Amino acid sequence: MSAAAFIVIAIFMLAGAVAAATMPRLIHAALSLVVAFIGIAAFYFLLGAEFVGLVQIFVYVGAVAVLIVFTILLTRRDQENTSGFNWGGAVVAIAVFSSLVWAILHTRVSEAAPQIDPLTVKRIGEVLMTNYVWPLQCVGLLLTAALIGALILVAEEKR
Amino acid sequence: MPGEFVDQIFVAAKRWILSLLSHAPDWIVQIASALLNIILLLTFFATLFALLSVLERKILGRIQNRYGPNRVGPFGLLQPLADGIKLLIKEDVVPIRADKVVHFLAPIMMLLPAILALGVIPYGRNMTAFSIDGGILFFFAVGSAAELAVFMAGWGSNNKFSMLGAMRAIAQMISYELPLLIVVLPVVMIVGSLSADAIVAAQEGYKWGIVPRWFVFTPWGAAAFILFFVAGLVESNRTPFDVPEGESEIVAGHMTEYSGFKYATFFMAEYFGMFAVSGLAVTLFLGGWHTPIAWLEFVPSYLWFFAKLAVLLFVFIWIRGTLPRTRIDQVMSFAWKFMLPMAFTCIIAAAVWHYQAHGWAGWLSSFAVVAVVYFALSRFLDTRRKFATRTYRFAE
Numbered sequence: 001m002s003a004a005a006f007i008v009i010a011i012f013m014l015a016g017a018v019a020a021a022t023m024p025r026l027i028h029a030a031l032s033l034v035v036a037f038i039g040i041a042a043f044y045f046l047l048g049a050e051f052v053g054l055v056q057i058f059v060y061v062g063a064v065a066v067l068i069v070f071t072i073l074l075t076r077r078d079q080e081n082t083s084g085f086n087w088g089g090a091v092v093a094i095a096v097f098s099s100l101v102w103a104i105l106h107t108r109v110s111e112a113a114p115q116i117d118p119l120t121v122k123r124i125g126e127v128l129m130t131n132y133v134w135p136l137q138c139v140g141l142l143l144t145a146a147l148i149g150a151l152i153l154v155a156e157e158k159r
Numbered sequence: 160m161p162g163e164f165v166d167q168i169f170v171a172a173k174r175w176i177l178s179l180l181s182h183a184p185d186w187i188v189q190i191a192s193a194l195l196n197i198i199l200l201l202t203f204f205a206t207l208f209a210l211l212s213v214l215e216r217k218i219l220g221r222i223q224n225r226y227g228p229n230r231v232g233p234f235g236l237l238q239p240l241a242d243g244i245k246l247l248i249k250e251d252v253v254p255i256r257a258d259k260v261v262h263f264l265a266p267i268m269m270l271l272p273a274i275l276a277l278g279v280i281p282y283g284r285n286m287t288a289f290s291i292d293g294g295i296l297f298f299f300a301v302g303s304a305a306e307l308a309v310f311m312a313g314w315g316s317n318n319k320f321s322m323l324g325a326m327r328a329i330a331q332m333i334s335y336e337l338p339l340l341i342v343v344l345p346v347v348m349i350v351g352s353l354s355a356d357a358i359v360a361a362q363e364g365y366k367w368g369i370v371p372r373w374f375v376f377t378p379w380g381a382a383a384f385i386l387f388f389v390a391g392l393v394e395s396n397r398t399p400f401d402v403p404e405g406e407s408e409i410v411a412g413h414m415t416e417y418s419g420f421k422y423a424t425f426f427m428a429e430y431f432g433m434f435a436v437s438g439l440a441v442t443l444f445l446g447g448w449h450t451p452i453a454w455l456e457f458v459p460s461y462l463w464f465f466a467k468l469a470v471l472l473f474v475f476i477w478i479r480g481t482l483p484r485t486r487i488d489q490v491m492s493f494a495w496k497f498m499l500p501m502a503f504t505c506i507i508a509a510a511v512w513h514y515q516a517h518g519w520a521g522w523l524s525s526f527a528v529v530a531v532v533y534f535a536l537s538r539f540l541d542t543r544r545k546f547a548t549r550t551y552r553f554a555e
Contacts, residue, residue, distance in 0.1 A: 014267055027258075027259070027261075028258075030261075031261065031307075037190045050291055050292055051292075051293055054293050054296045054297055054300045055296075057303070057304070058299065058303055058439065061300075061304050061307065062300065062303025062306065062307075063303070065307055066306050066307060066329065069307070069310055069314075073314070078321060079503065080497070109198040120292050121296070121352075122295045122351070123283065
């Protein structure tokens with residue numbers, strides 16, 4: 001069951017990713033990237049990490065995708081085809097991929113992973129509020145600063 | 160016990176159907192179970208959508224002192240059937256410069272999150288289609304995908320009105336998603352769970368034997384419920400917040416270039432969104448499927464859920480019939496200047512209530528927190544201009 005699901009999701013996700021890399025119009029590429037994001041979320045669900053999967057949909061489909069789409073819309077004057085193959089991008093992609101494969105192949109796989117309790121939202125919350133409370137506060141401060149900065153950038157100047 | 164049997168009749172029916180498959184492998188049973196849930200949800204809510212569309216026109220007619228649809232079938236009840244056939248056989252016009260694929264996918268992408276969101280709502284005792292640990296989070300996660308669908312509709316149509324409408328829709332949906340999420344937080348914090356079933360379970364029983372323990376009967380809960388309802392109105396693009404499709408300014412917003420059944424799909428998505436938001440409001444604040452009065456326990460739980468849902472849907476229609484459309488700048492400043500601070504106040508008020516053992520003192524101090532912030536905000540945000548006394552000059 002889970003093997004079949006894995007294959008279906010993997011095909012779905014790879015199709016999205018390939019489309020995102022090859023589509024001539026940028027908006028189409030961005031929308032195909034969303035398919036890949038949803039595929040990643042589906043993987044998290046398949047692996048039993050519900051919370052991470054939900055956050056993946058929330059953040060990437062709900063926010064990052066909208067951000068990308070708007071960035072394309074507001075910065076590109078020409079919405080025409082961007083043709084031509086980007087060799088630099090391909091080299092970087094192959095380099096990253098091969099180093100990842102190298103790292104995975106050289107990782108010593110210990111025998112069976114220890115059995116852990118299912119990761120519930122409650123446990124994540126507890127850990128975030130106890131062990132990792134300072135990193136959490138720092139992220140909160142950073143985001144607040146970013147929000148205020150954005151507001152100052154767009155605020156009308158008072159006469 | 161007959162009451163319990165009627166209450167669990169759908170659960171029992173599903174179990175019986177699945178028992179026919181007892182010899183099949185595990186994964187077939189799983190898929191069959193999921194399919195049963197999906198089919199039931201879809202048929203039920205599609206029927207409810209058809210009924211509500213005619214009911215809405217009837218109620219609006221009543222409000223505006225006219226009849227509303229009354230030709231097709233008894234009391235015009237078969238009107239949705241006629242509308243459906245009309246929309247199906249209508250010509251599907253796609254603009255020549257439109258992005259065909261995106262234009263085609265947008266209505267589907269619009270309907271999909273609304274249907275998915277319906278899955279996590281508990282409709283009755285043991286009647287949650289998709290019961291997961293982070294149900295409430297799931298609801299908002301899939302709901303956030305609707306913004307992308309609106310963008311696809313606006314951009315794919317290649318029309319300035321569509322794009323303007325989509326921009327407005329996305330702006331207001333993003334702005335109101337914040338208060339919508341934050342007013343859910345106090346409930347989640349008090350219950351200590353993101354699962355819809357746990358939230359309903361926490362609202363069981365009666366205080367002093369009469370008042371149900373629904374969160375709407377606490378000061379923070381009442382404030383959060385009203386905020387949630389207003390934000391829900393915006394999220395489903397209903398009047399008075401239907402600026403994205405403001406007919407008087409931008410034709411029909413992101414739906415301008417849609418005709419025939421694609422337009423109907425948008426319409427359906429709007430209604431399904433309404434069902435989802437009202438259903439979640441019932442779950443979070445109105446006690447889900449719990450009975451309001453103790454001696455009416457024999458009435459099946461799902462009937463209570465749908466009774467509450469019907470009341471909320473009626474309020475949606477009522478508001479549409481009575482309030483004029485707001486301006487886009489008013490909508491936006493209302494979100495950031497009023498809704499957001501009030502939403503944060505709800506969290507503090509809930510904390511005050513919680514740490515005074517849910518008693519009288521907590522009720523009063525929680526009420527005080529909400530009231531103080533409300534009046535301070537309304538003083539602070541009062542931008543009413545002071546006009547000089549008007550003097551009239553008439554021709555002599």
